[in-house]
Every structure is written in C-alpha cells, then in structure tokens.
Amino acid sequence: MKKRISVYGFSLVFLGIFLMLSSKMIAQEKESTEVAKNDTVKVINTKEEKNRNVMLSAESATMPRQLNIGLPFQGDILIMENDLPVVYTFWTQMPTTAWRYDQSIGRIGLMSFQEGALTFGKVGYMVTSWDRQASRKFKGFASVYTSNYGTLRYDVNISGPIGKKGWGYTASIYENYEHGSGTNFKYTNFQERAEFFKVGLNKKYKNGELSVLYKHAEVTPYVMGGYSVLQYDGKGKTSEIEDFKIGKDSYILGSGLFPYFDYNTGEAKMGDLTSDEASQNLTDAFYLNGEHRFKNSMKLKYSAMYMKSKAALTIQYPLSISISEASESDVTEVYTLFGTQSDVNSSTSAYDYPGEQYNGAVQMVSSQYYPQVDINTFTARAELIKKVKNHDLRGGFTYQYYSAPIVFNSGVYYQTVEANPRLLNRTYAMDLSAYGMGTSYYPVTDATNGGIAVAGTYSDNTYSKTALYLSDDFTVGKRFNFGLGARIEHENNEVTRSIYPNEFVQDRLYTEKFKNKFNKVFIGNTVVKLTNNFGLLADATYNSWYNRYWEIDDATGAENIANDKDLIVTNFGGGIYWNHGKLFSLVSKITKIKKENNIAEETITSAAGESERVYPIFYDIETMGWSTDIISEPFKNFNMHLLFTIQDPRYKGYSYSTHFDNGEQSYNYSDNVIPDLSKILAEIDASYFLFKRDVRLWASLRYFGEQQANKINTIYYDGWWENFGGIDYNMSRNVTLKFQVVNFLDQRGVKGALVGGDQITDASSYVGRKLVASGIRPRTFELTATFKF
Template sequence: MRMTFLKIQMNRVVILAGLLAMGLPVVARSHESNSAETADSTVVISKKEENNRNVMLSAESATMPRQLNIGLPFQGDILILENDLPVVYSFWTQMPTTAWRYDNSIGPIGLMSFQEGALTFGKVGYMVTSTDRQAGRKFKGYASVYTTNYGTVRYDANVSGPIGKKGWGYTLSGYQNFERGSGANLKYTTYTEEATFIKAGINKRYKSGSFAFLYKHADVKPYVMGGYSPFVYKGNGETEEVDGFRLGQDSYILGSGLFPYFDYNTGEAKMGDITSDDASRNLTDAFYFNGEHRFKNKMKLTYSTMYMQSKAALTLQYPLSINISEASDRDATELYTIYGTQGSVDGTTGAYGYTGEAYDGSVQLVSTQYYPQVDIKTFTARAELSKKFKNHDLRGGFTYQYYSAPIIYNSAVYYQTVEPNPRLLNRIYAMDLSAYGMGTSYYPVTNPTNGGLAVAGTYSDNTYSKTALYFSDDFSVGKRFNFGLGARIEHENDEVTRNIYPNEFVQDRLYTEKFKNKYNRVFIGNAVVKLTNEFGLLGDATYNSWYNRYWERGDDGAENIAKDKNLVVTNFGGGIYWNHGKLFSLVSKITRIKKQNNIAEETITNAAGESERVYPIFYDIETMGWSTDIISEPFKNFNLHLLFTLQNPKYKNYAYSTHFNNSVQNYDYSNKVIPDLSKVLAEIDGSYFLFNRDVRLWASFRYFGEQQANKTNTIFYNGWWENFGGVDYNVSRNVTLKFQVVNFLNQRGVKGALVGGDQITDASSYIGRKIVASGIRPRTFELTANFKF
C-alpha cells in the first residue's frame, strides 16, 4: 500500500490557479494569452493575463480555490502573487492560504497566463496576481460580511485615505474567518479554521510614479486538512455511501483530535493534538516595499521587495484507501480494542497490560503526517524595465529569491473505527497456546503508549538562493502579423542538510550537501496571424527546464550520493480565433504538454506496518488536448461562456518493482491515464441582468468526465457535474447583496486519487468493499453583504 506523503496533498489540498472565494460569485473568464478580444477586433499579443475563466468558484471547499486543469497533475508549481511577488516560496509546509486571502485589502486582481508564469518565475500553470490597495486623494472604505447555512462567519474591512496634501496616504485592513466547512460535527473543535489577517501601509504618489510600504500579519489555524470519506465501490465507476456516514459532511478524523506519532529523531512514541499551536498554527509577518517610476524617455520601472518571517505548521491524517478491514474478513488472531478505554478482550487483562473495550466493527488503517511548527525566512525581489519602441514592446526583468526553512516530519500508522468522528484503536495479536496446555495470550501490535505503528520520520534544512534575468519583446510585422519572444535564465545555489538513512529515525545523523551554479532556463514564443478583421490563426510554444536533485545510495546504504536532472516542461499550441462582435468571441486550440524527468518515490506499506521504499523513480507525463472557448452576448443583458476540452493525460516510461518477503512484484504505469484528471471537461457560465442591471441572475456548471482513481487504472469514477448559482442585488451604490448556492443540484459522490491504491492490478476483489476518497462538497447556501463608504 502506498503512503504518498507529499504527493497526496498536492492533489488534494494545495493551491492551484484560482482565487480564495469569499462566497463571491465573480466570473472571470479565460482565453489563451494570444486570444484577440478587443472591441475593434484588433489583436493584442502582448496580453499577459488570462480573462474569462471562472476561477472564483470552488466545489472542493469553502476556503480553497478551484483547480484549473491543464492536463498535468499539480506538483506545487502554481502560485499566488501579491504585489508582483509569490506570497510563499514553497507551499510545503507553508500553504499559500496561510499567508494570503482575497479580501477587501486587495485591489487589482488577475490571472497570469501560462507563458507569463514561466517567464517571470519559472513556474508551470496559471498564477493569480493581486495588488494591495493604496490610498487615493479621498477617504474610501470597503467592508464585507459573509455567512453560510453551516455557520461560517467572515468579517472583512479596509479603509484608506490621504495624509496631508503632498501625495502621502495610508491603508488599514482587517480580516477574520471562523470557518465551519460543510458543517461536520467535529468533536475536537468548533471551527475547521480560524484566521486573522491585519495589514497596515503607507504610500506616496509623486509626479513620475509612486511607492508603498506595507506590513502584513497573518494568524491562521486550519484544524482540518483534506476531506476524506469512506464509501462502497460498486464497480464500473459506481459508488454508494456507507450506512451512517454522509459523504462530504461527516468528519473522518479522530474525534478526540489526538493522534499518534513517533519522534522523527528518537523514535519515541508520542501523542499530538491537532488544535495545538505546534500542530496547526501558522504565523506570518511580511514587509513589502514596492512602486513604479516613469522616466522622461518613457521607460517605466516597476519594483517590489518582500521580507517575511513565518512559523509554519501542518498536520494531516489520511486514510490508506484500500485498508479497511471488516470483521467478517478477520481471523481469530486479529483483535481490536478502543484505545484509552477500560475493559479487556475476553475478561482477562492481556499481555503487557493491554486493556480496552473490545471492538468488532470495520477498521481503517490511517497515516499521520505531522510537521510541527518551524521558523521560515523568505526574501524576494523583482524589478522590471519596460519601454515601447516603434512596433516593439520591450521589457527586461530581474528576480531574486532567498528561502531558508527546516522541515521536521513525524509519522505513524494507526487504526481507527469506520464512523463519523472515528475512535483510535489498539491492535492485538491473539496467540492460541492450547497445544501447550495453556490458554490464549495477547500481544500488542500497536504501541501501548500511543496506539500507533512506528514509521520513521525525517528532517531536512533547506536554503535556496535564486537570481534570474528575463527579457521579452512583443512586436508586429505589418498589419497582420504579431509575434512575441521571451527568455529567462536563472542561477541557483542550494544548501541541504538531511537524513541520509531512509526508513530510519534520524538519531542526529545528518548530512549536508551544497549545490552550486545550477541553471534553469525558459524560452517562450507566440504568434498571431490576422487573416481578416475578425478571424485569424494563433500559436505559442513554451520550454521550461529547471534543476531537480535526487540522491542515490552508496555502498553503506546511505543516500549520500547527490545527483541532479533537468525537469523539462514543453507546451506547444496552435489554433484559431474568431471575434464576431458581441454575438460571439471564439478561440479553439490544440495543445501538447509534456513533462520529462519527474522524480517519484513509492513507499509500500502492508497491514502489519511493514514498508518498502522505492526511490528514485523517473518518469514522464504527456497530454494532447483540444479546447474551445466561446464568449457570447446573444441578446441584451445576457452573457454566456462555454468551454469544452478533450484531452488524454498519460504517464510515460513509469515502471518500478517491489520485493516484499522475497517476492518480486513489477508495476508499469506507462500509457495509463493520470488519476484525478478527466479526459472530457466542459464549463457553462450564464448570467442575466434585470431591473436596469441592479439584479444579476447567474449559474455555473462544470462537467468532469470519467476519472481514474489509481495509477493502474483498475478503479474509476463516472463523470459528474459541479454546479453553482446565485443572485447579485445592487441595493444602492454602496450596498450589494450576493446570495449563492454551491451544489444546488445536491449531487453526492466521490472523486480524487485513491491513497494506497496504486498497486491494485485487479479491482474485482474490491467490488462491494469499503474504500476511501474525497467527497463532493454538499449543498451550501452562502450570503455576502458588501459595503462601500
């Protein structure tokens, strides 16, 4: 069974391209960066942001942004920018949503194109861009109150105004969130998240530009990470709920909030508390200095710097999907008792003082990932010069990123009951000694101190220093040809201190390796050919390569031989655009994305807690797709957006072997469809204005086709629709009410990759059995009141 520590949360929890929804039914739409969409039907190829994509609405969670599917599984590449800089350097273990929220402190906001994200920061995918509000010549205030039928309450306000009459101004913001999620009756906490953000800044406007200083403090405590649920797999893509468990609503996290783990260094058995600061509290203090200056020769300089000190913590408990044990399947040697209760298995105390109330129901094997609070330091800077020269739009940029962060990883495997707010279990081995004239003796399988099975944690201390230069030129040749070219070169120095003995507790055995003078490269190009005033051809190409390290074992068994590979992403696209006034604007493209030299790790764990680690595994990913995006205003006050995608995301050259109990098992995922990615995607967004545009009715539908649940493609889910709808009402110039319903069709079901299911080669034995995945968010009613003053 596979324990995918880092990769699981990449698929489930982390930020993909999108915005943190405040319950606001904002519809931002998308075209590719070369889609020409201006009112006079001319083409602007230097557009750096994506429009027309509905990125505000997330069906995963009330406090998580939506996922934009680009045919590649998410691996931490997609970022959120604030004042032109990433809000965090790495989402692991500091989630972006612990340092940023979309609230009234944010002014301009957008979505950076795939090419622009690669050029400016070397990333893969779409990047949200946001800028903090600055004071103008008059006092302004914005405030919002948000609530749901499950009891979430969110408060948010910003005020700004001038200081004197010489261009100085101030901005002050406050944000508080008391999140109840989908209303799960958690026993260990009232809220799934408590968050507080405070910002204070001053800015100065002068004749040739402006600059601003900003301080940001964030205090975020996410008490629930992930949304797993047990369900019954019926076969052929069908699932059904487990009796007594509401998919997407009931909590599948230990009801006590206490979890077992083993100290990464000593191996000592301990108990942790999800609600403790060490397990969940994230503190961030960030300082920004940014601005712009326009020179007399019409050259423009924009610049931004950020220094951030953080305390980051992350705790996850995720079920190993295929390890649910039914009482009918267990033999007489496998017994369970409720951890921390008084009683006995059969009226006797049992060996080693094992006591507890006997339990004879369904049992789930669960893994703990506990990253206790650590100190992180980040410094980031960016400067860009731009100038228009005849038919050229030139710019050159500089970025610098420094990041220093230790990672402490404590782990364990444990057993819990299969029910809402599960209970921790002891596992006991019963040995029949009647052949020796004795009765039955009971021996512990799990540790008596914490009820867990020992799994080694690890430690690393990482320092990264990256300096990059980038350049681009958007230019035209005649009236019908537009081109764009760009390049980025990044110099990287790293220092890593780590445990070099895999599957062993650290025991103060640390090894330091320095990596010097590594280079990362990006090249982009795009073109638009205007065949008529309305119709034309477009194409683009992106090459993005960066240094990626791995270690091989020496003769002593230690992973202390440092190696590196260039991880390469290539993206080629071509198609047509057709802008026919308000009736429709269409872009249709064929794209091919390939990601080479991915480095993977597989850790296989059996029901007894024995594990085997396979590392490194190298593989490729390839996706061919066709997308058509249409915006239409067929009649007055009605807007329609349609998006349809066919794609075929597959693994390439992905194979490895395991050697449990001297038995070799080969696995080959090559040409298998990547789990959690659909081959067919569709989106329909419609809105209609009433009463002189004071009322807006809107609905959004997203279709996800059949999804594979594991890498062997032996288990899959049938397609489903995500749906949203609402009403926006402009009560007055200063008051707006927004009512929104998430999942108004009240669909129920599961989605997402199966944890631990990648070695299932025959699904027939799992039909009718309980397994675990993520539940679709249940129907949620949201109300937002926005105020201006």
C-alpha cells in the same frame, strides 16, 4: 492553545463604526475586482487570462480553484500579491495561510501559462492580486459573509490622504470563523480561524509612486484534507455506507488526538490537532513596491517582500486498501478502544486486553505531522519596460531567498470506520507452542499510545535564486504579431537532512551544498490576422529546472549520493481565433504538454507481508488536448462563456519492480490515464441583468468526465458537475447583496485518487468493499453584503 490576539471585540466595534458610516456613503467611481469579464478575447496579450472564474472553488470557500492544464497538481505556487508569490513553496506553508481575497485587494486577475513561466519559472496559471493603494479622499470598503452552516466572515478596508503632498494610507482587517460545510468535527467548533491585518503608506510623486505595506496573519486550519469512507460498487459507481454521509460526516478521530513518533528519538507521543504546534500559521510580511517613469518613456516597476513565518501542517491520511471488515479479522486479532481501561489482567486468557473490545470494520491511518517551524523568505523583482517603434521591450530581474526546516513526525494507527472514528489498539495472540511452551497464547500489542512506529524525517533547506528575463512583443506589418521571451536563473541551495530512509534520525544528519545550477525558460507566440476578425495563433513554452535526488551508498546504507536531473515541461499550442462583435469571440486550440523526468517513490508489499521501497523511479507525463473557448452576448443584458476541452493525460515510461523470496513483483503504469484528471471538461458561465442592471442572475457549471481512481487504471469514477449560482442585487451605488448557492444541484459522491490504491490489479475483488477518497462539497447557501463609504 496559546491565546489568540484579542482583537475580536475590537474588530466588531471597528466594523460597526464603518457600517454606520455607510449610511453617509458618497458617490464614487466603480472599482472592478472581477476575474471573469465578458470583454472581447484579446488574443495578442498573452500575459493575462480572462474569462476564468478562479475564485469559485468547489473544494474550499477560501482557496482559488485549480485550473486543469493536463498535468496533475503538484503543489506549485498559485497566488501572487503585489507582483510576488505569497509563499515560496506550497509545502509546508499553504498560500492561503498568507493571503485572502478580501477588501484589501484592489485588483485581481490570472497570469497566463507563459507569463508564469517567464517571470518565476512556474508551471500553470497563477492568481495575481494587488493591494489597494491610498485614495485621494477618504474611502471605505466592507463586507459581511455568512452561510447556512454558520460561517461568519467580515472585513474592512479604509484609505485616504495624509496632507496634500501625495502621501496616503491604507488599513484593513479580515476575520474568518469558518464552519466549512457543517461537518461535525467533535474536536473543534471551527474548520478554520483566520485573522489578517494590513497597514500601508503610499507616496505619489510627479514621475511615479512608492508603497510600503505590513501584513500580519494568524491562520489555524483545524482540518486538513476531506476524506470520506464509501462503498465501491464497481463500474464507476460508489455509494454511502450506513451511518456515514459523504461530505457531511468527519472521518478524522473525534478526539482530535493522534499518535505519532518523534522523528529523531522514536519516542511515542500524542499530538493534538487543535494545538498551535500542530495547526497554527503565523505570518509577518513587509512589502515595498512602486514604479518610476523616466523622461525617455522608460518605466521601472519594482517589488520586494520579506516574510517571517511560523508554519504548521498536520494531515491524517487514510490507507484505503487497509480497511478490513470484522468478518475478515483473524481469530488471533483483537481490537480494543484505546484508553478506556488502564489495567491489564494478565492472569487470565489471551483475550483479556485493555479497553472495550471492538468488533467492527477497521481502517489503518497514517499521521503526517509537520509541527510549527520558522521560515524566512525574501523575494524581489524589478522590471524595465520600454516601447521602441513597434517593439514592446521588457527586461526583468528576480531574486528569491528561502530558508526553512521541515520536521516530519509520522506514525500509523488503527481507527474505527464510522463518523468521528475512535482510536484502536490492535493486539494479536502469539502461539507459544513454537517455543516449546505448550499450546497457550500470549497477547502482544503492536502499538504504543495507539500508534505503530513509523520513522519520520528531517531536513533544513536554504535556497538562493537569481534570475534575468527578457521579452519582446512586436508587430510586423498589420497582419503579424510576435512575442519572444527567455529566462535564465542561477540557483544555489544547501540541504541538511536525514540520510537513513525509514529509520529514526538519531542526530545523524548530512549536509550537501549544490552550487551553480541553472534553470531555463524560453517562450514564443504569434498571431496572424488573416482578416480583421479572424486569424491563426500559436505558442510554445520550454521550462526546465534543476531537481535533485538521492541514491543509497551500498557500502554504508546511507542515502547520501547526490544526483540531479532537469525537470522539463514543454507546451505547444496552435489554433484559430474568430471575433464576431458581441455575438461571439472564439479561440480554439490544440495543445500538447509534456513533463519529463518526474521522480517517484513506491513501496511494494508482497503476499507474505514483506515490504520493499523502490526509489528513484523516473517517468514522463504527456497530454494532447483540444480546447475551445467562446464568449458571447447574443442579446442585450445576457452574457455567456463556454469552455470545452478534450484531453488525454497519460503516464509514459512509468514502471518499477523488486524481488521477493517468491519471485519478482512488478507494476507498469505506462500509457495509463493519470488519476484525478478527466478526459472531458466543460464549463458554462451565464449571467443575465434585470431592472436596469441592478439585478444580476448568474450560474456557473463545470463538468468533469470519468476519472481514473488509481494509477493502474483498474478503478474509476463516473463524471460529475460542479455548480454554482446566485443573485447579485445592487441596492444602491454603494450597497450590494449577493446570494450564492454552491452545488445547487446537490451532487453527491467522491472524486480524486484513491489513497493507497495504485497496486490494485483486480478491481472485482473490491466491489462491495469500503474505500476512501475525497468527497464533493455539499450544497451550501451563502450571503454576502458589501458596502462602500
């Protein structure tokens, strides 16, 4: 691995200096960075969602939670910084490789579903954040975090004036030595290493302000994906297998070395999860943002970002239905530990193979290796805001440019089923009698470097998107509030790609240009005040965007016939709100959300071992739901937030089939419940202040009801609770200690879609068998100290 920038020692010294300065802390106004506030629900403002503690994630200590909207998460952007997305697309550049919620962030919030659609055409809720601006006098913010698993995270931000003419500066450092949940990954000491540096200049003048900021990030996630092997016991129940603790043990090759095949040449190679090429992400971003107030009360807000990145992503993806016990192995199959013996004794029997023979359970795993590539991103946004009588008018412009290759190397290999698995070679004995050579057997190894050849792919994508959007929030009389908005986006893109599916590229690339495509968004909302505290509300969103797909030319076998369909998301909601002072504020809505023209690819395997790829498959998703959100302060110092949802997320028109020699094989998921989405969701957030509000006790509990584990709905998991709790202690106006416990109920088990389980039509045959799914994050104790100086 390349040597990381040598800032560790410098950063510790830097941190020490600021912690010493903290002994001379000065009183200052409180700067709030909380997402979840217990303010009265402001139903008229549809641009921001409150009362959602999005930074409490049961999946990751550094990633915001994913908010359930009745649609499966498909990798859309989650995070905004300075009014712009931190990355253009989730794949292959993960948002948290370019962003962290640290002391450099001055404000954080949550953009509403409608606002995300209107401003950037996205589906779902997005975390919004803004970097700290220069202060009028020197200020500092610092925090130190640790956990019972040894994670160390610290960061510092300082800001202050430069002269007396409105100039100022801000600078910050963030370091993370992440051990996650203490899982014993033999190939690495850290689950992640991350460094962020920011430095910026601000200029305030009579009618506005201007800021420039430079951000550098080095993030190396040595572990991607949290799969666990388990036993399926039937009827929603699972259990741990012997010598493997879910959430504690690693199910990634203990050596960190994995076989793959070059996407272009098909050459067998060995990758290293700890290498920069496989895991390191580098980001250099430049921001320009500000606002200007005109004499006619019109305001202009603007932001621009150029980012140059190197992004890498590597996942080892278990194929759960391929786990086989030793008792199921054919007598002609032999598995040997890879690399334990260098010579083959070919003069003896068929079972004299390289390496030590292995007689336990075996798992087939896929390498998904996206080596480090260069990415260029430019994003800009400008917005004019003007109030005219009872109208709040807004006109916006966005431009997005994105250019990135995607190199995908793949391979399949066998591994042992245990903690820190070992790589295996599979050898089978070929019966030579069929060739008139008697009854002797000949050993055949179907792997190279431990891997079985699977073709990768390549594409080089350039996108250019220009959009205009308009909105008007207005009132009619004292009882009616309305909001209307529209967005039109012009898109050009060019793609150079491999056109022969399931084949190595061999330099056979095809370029296609797509011009003058249009994406559209329309939103509307209303609030009718029946009384001063009670009323009706409704909203509607239409969001469509261009989505291309390819079909095979029967004459050439090349997948080079370009087609497109609009992906369409519609969201309709209606309900009531009721504000009763501090006692409660309630919003209760019925919503219907639908996503049309999803495109899928499936592979069908026959009983004889034949495989057939089916593409494209078009289908819809539809969810009807009812949510009730309540905020309450029933007595002094006590706050409560309740959220309860009943929903029914289902596939529509999802079926596919193919023909084999022994007949047609088909699958139909229509009207089935979507995996990884619960029908019942509940959230309880409570807090209580003690000792003149210097101590805050709090807890957050989220219930996820029964989840289907596969699309065909033959396997499911029982519901579970995600839970957090803690104590915040304000030692002084400038020093706060926070003790938090993640999963204090010590929930154990699995969740999420079963890998490779979508064609399991008979779940009874899998009772008592080993499968693979995602594990629940184990109980973790965390301590954070924050300082202001």
